[in-house]
Amino acid sequence: MPRTSNAMDRRLKKIIQFLIEYQEKNGYPPTIREIGREINVNSTSQVTYYLNKLEEDSLIDRSGHLSRSIRVNPAGYELIGFNPDEDIVVEKHENLLDRVASAVENLWKIPVYGVIVASEPLPMPDDPTFAPDTTIDVARSLFGINEKPGNLFALEVSGDSMIDAMINDGDTVIFKRQETVNNGEMAAIWIDDDNTTTLKYFYREDDYYRLKPANPTMQDIIIPKRKNVRIMGKVVAVVRQVQSAA
Amino acid sequence: MPRTSNAMDRRLKKIIQFLIEYQEKNGYPPTIREIGREINVNSTSQVTYYLNKLEEDSLIDRSGHLSRSIRVNPAGYELIGFNPDEDIVVEKHENLLDRVASAVENLWKIPVYGVIVASEPLPMPDDPTFAPDTTIDVARSLFGINEKPGNLFALEVSGDSMIDAMINDGDTVIFKRQETVNNGEMAAIWIDDDNTTTLKYFYREDDYYRLKPANPTMQDIIIPKRKNVRIMGKVVAVVRQVQSAA
DNA sequence: TTTGACATCGAACATTTGTTCGTGTACAAT
DNA sequence: ATTGTACACGAACAAATGTTCGATGTCAAA
Known part of the structure; x- marks a missing residue:
């Protein structure tokens, strides 16, 4: 079902959401296959395709191009918003402030x-x-x-x-x-x-x-x-x- | 130079410190080879050996046994000591929490x-x-x-x-x-x-x-x-x- | 109708990453 | 000195993970 730019847009957002949630939950980022499973796409190349789009828009960063090394940029957090029922106490990174601040901008x-x-x-x-x-x-x-x-x-x-x-x-x-x-x-x-x-x-x-x-x-x-x-x-x-x- | 249990101890601590810093800096955990490089050990098995020790002591968690999936447990953070500015972050975070919560309710x-x-x-x-x-x-x-x-x-x-x-x-x-x-x-x-x-x-x-x-x-x-x-x-x-x- | 850009898929491939194993060294206890 | 255990090394291997590629379908523009 191509050309459903609307559907793709949602999937892109869902990816970001998943990236955030997964990181929150596990303490490390997911693989592209895990992402694919989440959004019901079992073509790794398709996930890569999405990931490239997201990186073009500076929503994520994977300059490392290593395994499990996808990072969500502040802009990405802003796009999705911050999910508060996650335990943030464990997370104590410098970007926490950014994230909290951006959550208010939801x-x-x-x-x-x-x-x-x-x-x-x-x-x-x-x-x-x-x-x-x-x-x-x-x-x-x-x-x-x-x-x-x-x-x-x-x-x-x-x-x-x-x-x-x-x-x-x-x-x-x-x-x-x-x-x-x-x-x-x-x-x-x-x-x-x-x-x-x-x-x-x-x-x-x-x-x-x-x-x-x-x-x-x-x-x-x-x-x-x-x-x-x-x-x-x-x-x-x-x-x-x-x-x-x- | 084995049996220098003191040296090993230092290395174990250094590993935890590195794990924390690396995660802070990159947003994802390092590989065992990266750890090895950091502590001047270029035997991956040796790093694994250390990692097993750390896990035995519940200082880290790598139940996933996947790539880049090492997590530092609270006990690990404690071992190293919290940097003082962290408390400030947490505090600010509490201040914002209300706003976040209400934003999300909406x-x-x-x-x-x-x-x-x-x-x-x-x-x-x-x-x-x-x-x-x-x-x-x-x-x-x-x-x-x-x-x-x-x-x-x-x-x-x-x-x-x-x-x-x-x-x-x-x-x-x-x-x-x-x-x-x-x-x-x-x-x-x-x-x-x-x-x-x-x-x-x-x-x-x-x-x-x-x-x-x-x-x-x-x-x-x-x-x-x-x-x-x-x-x-x-x-x-x-x-x-x-x-x-x- | 044809064409081209985009979206999609899956499989083959390449690379990274973790694990295992054989071996070696030091040292304390025997 | 002998021996067992803890520590250490690196190569070979296995598993995971990311990348590339050819093929297909769809839609809009030509």
């Missing part, structure tokens, strides 16, 4: 700047120190490994106007503050002429912009380049608390 | 039982001790105050078949395990006749069940009561990590 409080409505620009404060009245707690593990909390903000969707983006009334959308996106990334886009904000996958083609709704049954929207569009942020996650009724 | 690990596909029943294990492949971290604040983590489980959506429920390919849906829902709550519903799983707002009317898609532009589905429908769980939240493209 939960990111993301500022909710307001409500997003199709017919209005995003309510983004120019002042970066703007203190929002509400925040939303989000597990750090929901985000990519390179994400930083400072760049993120959230908006609550009001109305059904984002339905083509598969986003409901009441959903909370988490954005990353940026003014450009790569082709194929979902962005909040302000279209000057139409005076609307919309959430679409964004493609910059030769002569036009193409906005692709998340709902695959819907048509792409073509916008000539002379029209003014502005990218307000990249959509990184959507959180929906399902209520009763509707 | 983060629930929800088991991901598998993939939900329209044409198949939910992959819910009968065995409650079933160990899921993966878990997803979710901020506790996403749920109501009466929610308990034990009742919750998650599934990853595969395919576009849940689009009418405003749920995308790749989304993670969090359910509460229950076999009935109140009118107007969204549930995972297995329809026997059609052999499908669907996510809809559920209404039990006088003569029929009414299934209302989350997408308000879509029609309700009416199912006569004679048909067999089974509620697999209540949808409490949807989490979407927005990927590139689509």
Whole structure:
């Protein structure tokens, strides 16, 4: 089942989690075969493949390339979070402080700047120190490994106007503050002429912009380049608390 | 120069010291050859001999008998003596412990039982001790105050078949395990006749069940009561990590 | 449809690492 | 001095662990 980049991502996280737990429990790191057994992969090369990915992202370190010598970097601990019911008393390394500190960073409080409505620009404060009245707690593990909390903000969707983006009334959308996106990334886009904000996958083609709704049954929207569009942020996650009724 | 039991004693201590330092420095234990190099003994069997002595005295543990799997027992640490700054570390650690604990209480690990596909029943294990492949971290604040983590489980959506429920390919849906829902709550519903799983707002009317898609532009589905429908769980939240493209 | 990048697998292979064994040396007790 | 035990050495061996390689399947772009 390849290309399930989501599944792989989870497996990568699971590996880190296992590395931490195993080390906690046994006092030494596991072998790649033990890792494979844990994540239900019995190809050692596949585990190596994962391990390389993790090392590329500096989540682990195995510069030694010896047996049982995989180390989890602080970034790795941060990604997963620290499991407190493990006995930490035995562990008394200098990196303990890092680990404990990062455990507190498991939960990111993301500022909710307001409500997003199709017919209005995003309510983004120019002042970066703007203190929002509400925040939303989000597990750090929901985000990519390179994400930083400072760049993120959230908006609550009001109305059904984002339905083509598969986003409901009441959903909370988490954005990353940026003014450009790569082709194929979902962005909040302000279209000057139409005076609307919309959430679409964004493609910059030769002569036009193409906005692709998340709902695959819907048509792409073509916008000539002379029209003014502005990218307000990249959509990184959507959180929906399902209520009763509707 | 044998029989210098004094010299041996010193070497044994040196081994323990080295074990501790090496572990501190590298994050994993050394090999017997590395130990030998450290104590100027290049006979692996001799190191083994020492190691056996240390294990007899319960100063170290290598019950695993695997590579790089030597652990220093508390008695071993005691033998060498604690460095004073360790106590400071422990102390600081205690200070942080509360924060860690509360941070983790606020983060629930929800088991991901598998993939939900329209044409198949939910992959819910009968065995409650079933160990899921993966878990997803979710901020506790996403749920109501009466929610308990034990009742919750998650599934990853595969395919576009849940689009009418405003749920995308790749989304993670969090359910509460229950076999009935109140009118107007969204549930995972297995329809026997059609052999499908669907996510809809559920209404039990006088003569029929009414299934209302989350997408308000879509029609309700009416199912006569004679048909067999089974509620697999209540949808409490949807989490979407927005990927590139689509 | 073809192509290429990515994800996956398992087996063969190479290296590291631990264990065993035969031998040697010193020294205290006989 | 002889002998037994504790200490010591290094080579050969066995087990573990990591790496490489060819093959396959999938998906998206060309």
